[in-house]
Amino acid sequence: MAYVLAYIDPGSGSLIIQAVVATVVAVPFFLRHQIARFVRVIRRRDDVSVADEPTNGTRSR
Amino acid sequence: MADALDPAGAHAVIRPEAVRFISYAYEWSFGQLRDAALLTLEAQDAALAAGFTLRDASAYNVQFHGGRPILIDSLSFERATPGAPWIGYRQFCEHFLAPLALMAHRDVRCGLLLRDFLDGIPLDLAARLLPRRTLLDVGLASHIHAHARAQRRHAGSAASAARGPTMSPLRHAALIDSLRRTVARLRWEPAGTEWADYADHTSYDDAAARSKDELVRRYLEAAGGEIVWDLGANTGRHSAVAGRLGREVVAWDVDPAATERHYRAVRRDGLTNVLPLLVDLGNPSPGLGWAHEERRSFLDRADADTVIALALVHHLAISRNVPLPMLADLFARLAPNLIVEFVPKADPMVQRLLATRQDVFPDYTLEGFRTALGERFEVLEEAGIEGSERTILRLRRR
Numbered sequence: 001m002a003y004v005l006a007y008i009d010p011g012s013g014s015l016i017i018q019a020v021v022a023t024v025v026a027v028p029f030f031l032r033h034q035i036a037r038f039v040r041v042i043r044r045r046d047d048v049s050v051a052d053e054p055t056n057g058t059r060s061r
Numbered sequence: 062m063a064d065a066l067d068p069a070g071a072h073a074v075i076r077p078e079a080v081r082f083i084s085y086a087y088e089w090s091f092g093q094l095r096d097a098a099l100l101t102l103e104a105q106d107a108a109l110a111a112g113f114t115l116r117d118a119s120a121y122n123v124q125f126h127g128g129r130p131i132l133i134d135s136l137s138f139e140r141a142t143p144g145a146p147w148i149g150y151r152q153f154c155e156h157f158l159a160p161l162a163l164m165a166h167r168d169v170r171c172g173l174l175l176r177d178f179l180d181g182i183p184l185d186l187a188a189r190l191l192p193r194r195t196l197l198d199v200g201l202a203s204h205i206h207a208h209a210r211a212q213r214r215h216a217g218s219a220a221s222a223a224r225g226p227t228m229s230p231l232r233h234a235a236l237i238d239s240l241r242r243t244v245a246r247l248r249w250e251p252a253g254t255e256w257a258d259y260a261d262h263t264s265y266d267d268a269a270a271r272s273k274d275e276l277v278r279r280y281l282e283a284a285g286g287e288i289v290w291d292l293g294a295n296t297g298r299h300s301a302v303a304g305r306l307g308r309e310v311v312a313w314d315v316d317p318a319a320t321e322r323h324y325r326a327v328r329r330d331g332l333t334n335v336l337p338l339l340v341d342l343g344n345p346s347p348g349l350g351w352a353h354e355e356r357r358s359f360l361d362r363a364d365a366d367t368v369i370a371l372a373l374v375h376h377l378a379i380s381r382n383v384p385l386p387m388l389a390d391l392f393a394r395l396a397p398n399l400i401v402e403f404v405p406k407a408d409p410m411v412q413r414l415l416a417t418r419q420d421v422f423p424d425y426t427l428e429g430f431r432t433a434l435g436e437r438f439e440v441l442e443e444a445g446i447e448g449s450e451r452t453i454l455r456l457r458r459r
């Protein structure tokens with residue numbers, strides 16, 4: 001970890017717990033974002049396939 | 062010097078708007094502190110995305126302006142050092158998370174601890190005061206309970222800060238996300254305090270309430286001026302009357318539930334010129350911090366043109382034993398114009414206050430009230446409120 005010269009006292013215990021907590025919560029955070037991205041991609045693909053379907057000259061969107 | 066001030070040579074020019082009224086975290090309702098906390102996290106999130114960071118996370122860097130919280134300390138932003146931790150993390154937990162958790166999980170009055178602990182509530186104290194069930198909330202267990210233990214274990218060990226993993230952008234974003242979720246889970250519904258249901262239990266019927274609104278509106282218009290302080294504002298019925306006249310209103314009340322309801326109402330109705338705040342007039346915010354000058358007192362910030370004090374005098378005079386001349390002194394120190402309601406002993410609300418105590422208030426009559434105010438003020442007009450024995454007086458300071 002980079003050496004810290006701070007404007008306020010960050011507290012050594014606070015820096016350590018911050019790194020530990022951030023590491024732990026990074027796992028579900030990362031997964032959530034991947035899932036959200038995956039869902040977005042799937043949705044977009046669905047939208048595209050709907051849009052590609054032949055229509056009678058009228059489009060609902 | 063002239064070059065430095067030449068906007069042509071600047072990358073950007075920040076033109077700050079003056080904040081109308083400076084308030085402090087110990088004067089905010091739960092919802093105000095929560096909104097300020099979420100704003101701070103949003104600012105840190107945006108800063109990180111731009112390669113910057115907040116170098117502190119003080120509750121005193123947030124003010125309410127135009128009906129919403131804003132970050133007032135532009136100099137808090139600095140370029141982020143890659144891999145470095147968030148310096149403001151500890152302060153965020155002490156200034157925001159600890160008081161919010163105590164208010165939500167222990168008692169809303171714990172917010173007043175911020176008055177004693179100007180640098181935020183120490184996490185070991187918060188951990189001891191919080192109920193054990195807060196260990197089951199993963200956010201509070203990490204950011205308060207484990208955090209307090211880590212502080213104790215590593216107290217005074219500067220070297221240990223150099224160990225541990227680098228804070229990657231992902232870890233930074235995850236930390237802020239975790240804090241935001243933890244704050245978002247903290248809830249408090251205004252109920253159960255002395256005044257929570259007061260507005261529903263007043264002795265006014267609708268006609269009398271409307272007659273009072275109209276009288277207040279007329280007197281406010283006659284008094285003129287721009288800034289109104291509403292003392293004993295409750296949930297803000299008459300602050301709104303002043304607000305709709307375009308006045309800048311600071312609305313004080315002693316009750317956390319009433320202030321919370323008032324805050325929610327002004328946000329809902331978009332009353333951007335009404336600021337609800339908490340204060341006990343019997344023991345108002347003092348000057349705090351170094352030489353009493355870091356945080357200004359209630360009186361020191363008084364800048365109102367008009368004070369309105371409706372259904373307030375009997376509470377101070379009878380429940381708090383404040384002599385009427387001293388009440389007049391306080392009003393005179395706050396503003397040149399006063400709109401005040403007198404509720405006589407015959408009124409059921411005063412009867413309730415007197416029910417359990419000896420009546421040691423022989424001067425508590427409309428005539429006695431006029432005499433007490435007369436030392437400081439001149440009565441310009443007065444009128445009875447329809448359907449009640451109450452009187453509203455408009456006065457000007459001598």
